[in-house]
Each structure stands twice: as C-alpha cells, then as structure tokens.
Amino acid sequence: MTLSKNDITKISKLARIATNEEEISKNIEELNGIFNWIEQLQEVDTENIKPMAGVGESTLRTRDDVINDGNIKDKVLSNGPDVAYGCYSVPKVVE
Amino acid sequence: MSSLIELSLKEAKSGLENKDFTALELTDSYIKNCEDSKSLNIFITETFDLAREQAKESDKKYQSGQGNNARALEGIPVGVKDLFCTKGVLTTAASNILNNFVPEYESTVTSKLFANGAVMIGKTNLDEFAMGSANITSHYGNVINPWKGEEGADLVPGGSSGGSAAVVAAKCSLGSLGTDTGGSIRQPAAFTGTVGIKPTYGRCSRWGTVAFASSLDQAGVFARNVTDASLLLQSISGYDEKDSTSVNKEVPDWCANLSSDIKGMKIGIPKEYRQGKDGGDDLPEEIIKVWEQGIEWLKDAGAEIVDISLPNTKYALPAYYIIAPAEASSNLSRYDGVRFGHRTKEDISSLDDMYEKTRAEGFGTEVKRRIMIGTYVLSHGYYDAYYIKAQKVRTLVANDFRNAFKDVDAILTPTTPSAAFKVGAKMSNVEMYMNDVFTVPASLAGLPGISVPTSLNKDGLPLGLQILGKPWDEQTILNVGSAIEKAACFELSPK
Numbered sequence: 001m002t003l004s005k006n007d008i009t010k011i012s013k014l015a016r017i018a019t020n021e022e023e024i025s026k027n028i029e030e031l032n033g034i035f036n037w038i039e040q041l042q043e044v045d046t047e048n049i050k051p052m053a054g055v056g057e058s059t060l061r062t063r064d065d066v067i068n069d070g071n072i073k074d075k076v077l078s079n080g081p082d083v084a085y086g087c088y089s090v091p092k093v094v095e
Numbered sequence: 096m097s098s099l100i101e102l103s104l105k106e107a108k109s110g111l112e113n114k115d116f117t118a119l120e121l122t123d124s125y126i127k128n129c130e131d132s133k134s135l136n137i138f139i140t141e142t143f144d145l146a147r148e149q150a151k152e153s154d155k156k157y158q159s160g161q162g163n164n165a166r167a168l169e170g171i172p173v174g175v176k177d178l179f180c181t182k183g184v185l186t187t188a189a190s191n192i193l194n195n196f197v198p199e200y201e202s203t204v205t206s207k208l209f210a211n212g213a214v215m216i217g218k219t220n221l222d223e224f225a226m227g228s229a230n231i232t233s234h235y236g237n238v239i240n241p242w243k244g245e246e247g248a249d250l251v252p253g254g255s256s257g258g259s260a261a262v263v264a265a266k267c268s269l270g271s272l273g274t275d276t277g278g279s280i281r282q283p284a285a286f287t288g289t290v291g292i293k294p295t296y297g298r299c300s301r302w303g304t305v306a307f308a309s310s311l312d313q314a315g316v317f318a319r320n321v322t323d324a325s326l327l328l329q330s331i332s333g334y335d336e337k338d339s340t341s342v343n344k345e346v347p348d349w350c351a352n353l354s355s356d357i358k359g360m361k362i363g364i365p366k367e368y369r370q371g372k373d374g375g376d377d378l379p380e381e382i383i384k385v386w387e388q389g390i391e392w393l394k395d396a397g398a399e400i401v402d403i404s405l406p407n408t409k410y411a412l413p414a415y416y417i418i419a420p421a422e423a424s425s426n427l428s429r430y431d432g433v434r435f436g437h438r439t440k441e442d443i444s445s446l447d448d449m450y451e452k453t454r455a456e457g458f459g460t461e462v463k464r465r466i467m468i469g470t471y472v473l474s475h476g477y478y479d480a481y482y483i484k485a486q487k488v489r490t491l492v493a494n495d496f497r498n499a500f501k502d503v504d505a506i507l508t509p510t511t512p513s514a515a516f517k518v519g520a521k522m523s524n525v526e527m528y529m530n531d532v533f534t535v536p537a538s539l540a541g542l543p544g545i546s547v548p549t550s551l552n553k554d555g556l557p558l559g560l561q562i563l564g565k566p567w568d569e570q571t572i573l574n575v576g577s578a579i580e581k582a583a584c585f586e587l588s589p590k
Contacts, residue, residue: 040413044484061336
C-alpha cells in the first residue's frame with residue numbers, strides 16, 4: 001500500500017489539521033515509511049482471534065444516576081479562549 | 096546544606112523525623128541544585144514558591160509531632176510530569192496547544208501525592224503529549240541527560256518522561272511522577288541510571304492525566320533506588336471511581352514487604368528479546384553482556400532461570416503504532432480551540448477553518464504525524480485491515496505473556512536495545528520507535544514493569560534491566576529489582 005498526495009490531503013482534512021504542499025510531500029515519504037514497516041502485521045495469522053480493546057474487564061461499572069457535581073460554571077469556562085455571556089463563543093455555524 | 100541532596104528518600108525522611116534538618120532546608124537544597132542545573136531544561140514550570148510553602152507546612156507537622164510516620168512523603172521534594180493536571184499550576188503536556196492551560200482541578204495521583212505530604216518542586220518537561228522516546232518533541236525544548244557522552248556531548252534522557260528521569264538523576268528531586276504508555280518510564284530510567292516503575296494497568300487512576308492512548312496510559316514513578324520507588328508508587332496507587340478503568344484492589348505495603356530474597360523464584364528469559372534495533376539478531380554485545388550478568392546475579396541469589404518464548408514479540412511494536420495513534424487521534428480531537436487551550440489568531444472563514452488553523456499551529460510535528468496515522472487507520476475502508484488487525488495481534492501478545500507466566504514468576508529482559516544517544520542523532524521514525532521494542536509488549540498486555548540500573552557501558556553510560564511481572568504482582572518485580580540492585584551496587588552519579 002502506498003499513500004498518495006490525495007490520501008494525505010484527505011487524512012489532514014479528516015483530522016482537522018491545516019496543511020501545505022511542503023508538509024504534504026514530507027508526510028507522503030514519512031507515513032509511507034511507517035506504514036511499510038507496519039505492513040509486517042499482515043503476515044500474522046489472526047484467524048479466530050478476538051480483538052483486544054483494553055486490558056480490563058469488558059463491561060464498565062455503573063453508578064446511580066444522581067448529581068454529584070455542578071454549579072461550577074465559572075471554573076468550567078475559566079480556560080475558554082473566547083467566553084461571552086456564560087458561554088463559549090465560536091465562529092458562526094448556521095448561515 | 097548541599098549534602099542534603101545526597102540522602103535517599105528514606106534517609107531524608109528519617110532525618111526530618113529526627114529533626115536533623117527542616118523540610119524547608121531540604122527543599123531549599125534541592126531548589127539550589129535545580130538552579131545550578133538549568134542547562135538540562137528539566138522543568139516546564141518551576142514551582143519553587145509553592146514548594147517552600149508546602150515545606151513550611153510540613154515543618155509545622157514535624158514540629159507538632161504529627162509529621163513522624165503519619166504521612167509517608169511529608170516534606171519530600173518531588174518532580175511531577177507536566178502531563179498531570181495540577182490545580183492553579185500551568186499544565187501544558189509540553190504542547191503549544193495547551194500553552195495557557197491552568198487546571199481548575201487536581202489529578203488523582205497528584206492529590207494522593209500531596210495527601211502524603213510531598214512537596215512539588217516543579218512540573219517536568221516531556222515529549223509533547225508523551226509522544227516520543229528521546230524528549231526531543233517538547234514545545235519547550237529538549238531535556239538534556241545529566242550523563243554526558245564522549246567529549247561532553249549532550250545526550251537525550253529518553254522519553255517521554257525525560258524531565259522526570261533527569262530530575263532524579265541530576266538530584267534535583269528525591270523522586271518524580273511519570274507516565275508510561277509504551278515505555279515512557281522504563282526507557283528513560285534506563286538512559287539516566289534511575290529506577291523507574293510502571294504498575295499494572297488500572298493500579299493508578301488516570302483521572303486528571305492528559306490522555307494519550309487511554310488503554311495503555313499508566314502513571315508510575317522514578318526514584319534513586321528500589322526502596323524509594325516502592326514507597327512513592329504506593330503513595331499514588333489505589334482505586335478511584337472517577338476513572339472507569341481503575342481497578343478496586345487493595346494496595347499492598349510494597350515497601351514494608353520489600354525483600355531481595357528471591358530464592359526458588361522462577362525467572363523467565365525470553366529468547367525473542369535478542370533482536371536489536373533493526374529487528375534482526377543484532378542486539379549490541381554490551382546489552383547482551385548486561386543481560387547475561389543479570390541472569391548470573393539472579394542465579395547466585397538462588398533463583399531458577401527458565402528459558403521461555405514470547406513468539407509474537409516482534410509484532411508488538413508495529414501493533415502499538417496502530418493502536419496508540421488511533422487512540423491518540425480520538426483523544427486529541429478535544430483540542431479544538433473552543434473550551435481551553437490555544438485558538439488561532441488568524442482570519443477564519445468558518446468553524447472548520449478555525450479548527451484546522453488552531454490545530455496546525457498548536458500541535459508539533461510528531462503529534463500531527465501520530466494523529467494522521469490514527470485518523471487513517473480508523474477511517475472507512477482501513478479500520479479492519481489496520482485497527483482490528485492490530486487489536487488481534489495485541490491479543491496474541493497478551494496470550495504469550497499469559498502462557499509464559501504459567502511457568503515463571505517474573506521475566507528478565509534488557510530495558511532498551513542501546514544506551515542513551517546523542518541529541519540530534521540521525522534516525523528514521525521507525526528507528527526512533529525501536530527504542531521501545533522491549534518495553535511496548537508488556538504495555539500492550541497491561542503488565543507491571545520496572546527498570547533497574549545495573550552498570551555503565553564502555554562509554555560510561557548507564558544501562559538497565561527490565562523485570563516484568565504478572566498483573567497486580569508489583570511486589571515480585573520490586574523484589575527481583577531489589578536483588579539486582581543489591582548485586583549490581585550501581586553507583587548513581589553523573590559526573
């Protein structure tokens with residue numbers, strides 16, 4: 001498998017990372033180098049092997065659905081880059 | 096009082112209890128040494144004022160007689176990896192995207208550290224978002240290893256917890272907190288001649304730790320010796336309902352039960368760990384020698400050496416480089432310039448444009464690379480071929496260990512395939528990733544691992560051995576580590 005310029009552009013878009021021509025051509029080389037090495041996984045026989053998502057138990061704990069936190073609006077907003085009227089402010093989304 | 100920094104954690108604690116010196120004097124000695132060690136770039140944020148305040152509080156406890164034995168780390172200066180959220184103290188993950196992030200809350204492990212009376216000397220430098228093996232990807236510059244290469248050449252301290260390793264090696268603190276996702280405690284410990292331990296996955300809470308790869312991330316500690324490491328680890332371990340993967344198990348008193356008596360213990364030696372950086376049978380002679388020496392030491396201590404096979408070892412690292420970036424690409428999607436962290440100041444045409452510019456400016460090259468890998472392997476059409484395939488290989492790697500531990504109590508391997516290398520050494524991405532070839536397999540399986548310094552190589556640089564244990568059996572690896580430490584008599588002291 002070889003990643004093309006189009007692939008890199010598409011991945012950058014999906015990852016929401018702006019990129020430029022210079023970075024794209026550098027990425028083609030580097031990512032292909034890494035994926036060529038990763039390709040060796042294909043030689044492992046994984047027929048009937050279950051995928052492992054994590055180390056722990058497969059079911060997560062539950063707790064009673066009660067409020068155990070809250071009334072900390074100022075704390076929640078304290079690191080916001082643009083905060084107004086108790087809300088995060090973002091560029092216009094709906095035309 | 097510069098000699099105070101020569102004391103081990105245990106010695107310093109009893110000095111404080113006997114009122115030989117005050118916690119403030121101890122802290123000031125360390126601050127002085129930190130100031131003399133600035134060229135190592137150990138800290139992203141120094142917290143000397145906070146440290147002095149905390150030390151004064153500890154002194155009040157000692158003076159009123161409450162300090163003795165009550166809190167295990169009362170007045171002990173510790174470095175904290177800048178990946179742990181600390182209330183009111185800048186927490187950056189070594190990234191430009193968090194260059195202004197001041198948490199409103201305290202991570203569980205640092206809460207525990209402070210509840211045990213520790214003094215925080217500073218937030219230590221690391222690879223950006225813990226992604227790296229040489230501490231050369233930090234937005235805040237490289238950390239320099241206190242150990243020097245030929246003609247005084249600057250060496251890397253390893254990574255990602257490079258600052259946390261260097262702070263202990265340079266005697267700028269008595270211990271430190273780090274995190275280990277694929278080797279980020281054990282590998283830098285080996286490169287700096289320190290003891291580094293990563294406990295079983297689920298032993299320490301991940302709450303308030305900036306996430307990299309959630310199914311692998313685990314907090315741990317660095318110290319000057321195994322005893323100090325056991326004490327530090329014990330004080331940050333334990334169940335936390337705020338972390339869904341934290342496991343509700345009692346934390347044993349590892350320190351009290353520490354023993355170098357390993358008579359009759361079965362130690363596995365995996366033949367697959369003879370591969371070197373190139374993946375072939377090219378493990379350097381000096382590493383083989385240290386490993387064989389370790390085997391002899393354990394034999395002399397009465398352990399039984401058992402040859403074992405972990406056949407899927409070779410595939411652990413490529414599987415890791417699918418799984419960890421996949422989880423990272425998901426975790427790091429939260430950095431969007433909306434709720435916290437950096438937001439672009441450039442003109443923007445849309446919300447997406449804001450995201451893209453913010454993230455392009457905020458993330459460094461290695462982090463972007465891993466987000467790209469992760470995004471790709473999780474994308475439509477590649478998910479099964481890469482991500483699910485890697486998860487299946489992870490099962491095989493974990494099964495290898497499960498089978499091996501039917502016959503042995505612990506496994507002994509080299510920690511790294513080389514000693515610390517020069518800052519600026521030319522290597523490809525994959526060659527850099529190979530630094531973690533011996534640490535990653537146990538991470539995939541969630542097992543506890545410790546690196547203990549053993550000796551110096553021909554260039555005078557420290558080398559370490561890794562001991563891996565069964566899940567929840569930190570005691571055994573600490574004890575085997577203690578036996579190795581006793582036999583090695585390693586003198587920790589960069590010139």
